Amino acid sequence: MQITNFLAAAVAVTPLVAAHSPLLSSRSGRPSRCANHVPPPKIYDQMSRLADDDVTYGRVHAAEIGQTKCKRTIKVPTWIHAAVPENATDAYLNDASLQKQLDVLNAAYVDHDVIFVKEGFTRTVSDSISVFSYSDDAEGAIGGSPNPDIEAYWKQYRTGDYKTLHIWLYNEMTAGLLGIATFPDLDKPESDKWLDGVHADGNSVPGGSLDKYNLGITVVHEVGHWLGLFHVFSDEGICGGDGDLVADTPAQSEATYGCPADGTKDSCPAPGLDSIHNYMDYSDDVCLTEFTEGQEARVHNSWTNIRAAVQW
Numbered sequence: 001m002q003i004t005n006f007l008a009a010a011v012a013v014t015p016l017v018a019a020h021s022p023l024l025s026s027r028s029g030r031p032s033r034c035a036n037h038v039p040p041p042k043i044y045d046q047m048s049r050l051a052d053d054d055v056t057y058g059r060v061h062a063a064e065i066g067q068t069k070c071k072r073t074i075k076v077p078t079w080i081h082a083a084v085p086e087n088a089t090d091a092y093l094n095d096a097s098l099q100k101q102l103d104v105l106n107a108a109y110v111d112h113d114v115i116f117v118k119e120g121f122t123r124t125v126s127d128s129i130s131v132f133s134y135s136d137d138a139e140g141a142i143g144g145s146p147n148p149d150i151e152a153y154w155k156q157y158r159t160g161d162y163k164t165l166h167i168w169l170y171n172e173m174t175a176g177l178l179g180i181a182t183f184p185d186l187d188k189p190e191s192d193k194w195l196d197g198v199h200a201d202g203n204s205v206p207g208g209s210l211d212k213y214n215l216g217i218t219v220v221h222e223v224g225h226w227l228g229l230f231h232v233f234s235d236e237g238i239c240g241g242d243g244d245l246v247a248d249t250p251a252q253s254e255a256t257y258g259c260p261a262d263g264t265k266d267s268c269p270a271p272g273l274d275s276i277h278n279y280m281d282y283s284d285d286v287c288l289t290e291f292t293e294g295q296e297a298r299v300h301n302s303w304t305n306i307r308a309a310v311q312w
Contacts, residue, residue: 033218033255033282035180036225037235040139043183044245047228050301051245057300058293059113074303077164078102078116081157082123082202085130085171093169093202095121100206101167104216105223108279112296114227116165122157129153132170132199134180142182142195151194158194162310163303165226167219169202178204178213181222184306193312198222204285215285224280228302229295231255232275233282239268248294249275259287 039047062072080102082093091097098121105116128149137143145151158166162184173179179200188196200218201210208214230244233252243251250272256265260283265274275281277289291299 032176033178033213034221034225034231035175035177036183036222036231038140039183039230040141042139042187043141043185044230046184046186046306047230047245047298047302048242050228050298050305053305054247054294054297054301057304058297072300073113073115074300076114076116077119077160078105078167079119079157079159079165080121080167080169082121082169083129083132083153083171084123084125084202085127086125088125088130088171093123093205095123097205097207098123098169101169101216101219104206105219108217108220108291109223112291112299114299116223119160119164124153130171132168132173132177132201134174134199141185142180142199144195154197155194158197161312162188162193162196163307165223166197167223168197168199169205170199171202173199173201177201178210178218179222181225183225184228184302186306186310188310190312198226212284212286217279217285217288220279221288224291224295224299227299228306229280229291229298231282232278232280233267239270244280246292246294246298248292249278249280252281255282256287257282257284259284 080098082098084093102116102118109115126149129147133147133150134142134145154168179198181198182196198219200222203209204213204216204218206214206216229246232244232249233255234241234243237253239251239253243249251268251270252274253267256274256276260276263273265276267274276283277287279288279291280295281288
């Protein structure tokens, strides 16, 4: 693990940032699991064009053409960065905590032939960057941060190409968020590389302080977005339309909260129950346990045709 004291700890704490104790984090009300609501139109259009070819990237087709699991497996170079306040204990978001998060991420994806290969961990001690804030660009994607120290932090550590995953963990997220991520974008220029990645509340890692959201599933959910998956529910509260563009996720008009009993939640008249156990819903961490084969195919499709295709 690389440990740094960002900007020599001499940067004054901005009005957007305050020191918080990670061990005494008490959030009132229900947090917003994810800020990736309706995908930007350009991203939705790109995924819509890919959708017709999903079957080519599914496990059935792979078996038919004799593609081995080894050849099919996506290996994602992965960094995890922790930004912690100056009053944090040495145990908070330390190397062991970050490894547990990486282990949970791999456990969620390994059966879908995706593995995350550790490139490195960093832990930066600075009040000026330990509270996440962001601003939208014209298309509704992450366009930067109102905090220049956070922007400098991203630019300093965002190494690698478009296939390299950077997970950024913070002591706190603005507006009660648990996480947000960038979608794969075929038109992403190298000059915007520093904006690409996954951002999550550091208290959501395994053993963290966020009740019902401390098994590491927030990162699993956000990495799903980074790999090209949308929410399984309609962000517009409707049952019609193309939804998440994945054929085997039933229509669902609303997010799930808590952990309903199996067979009790069905928000749309179309066949199939709500996907309360799907990682791309909003259920409590303990309730989220699966991806579908269609989502697996979409991940492999978008990886091959977007993340692996963009050359920086």
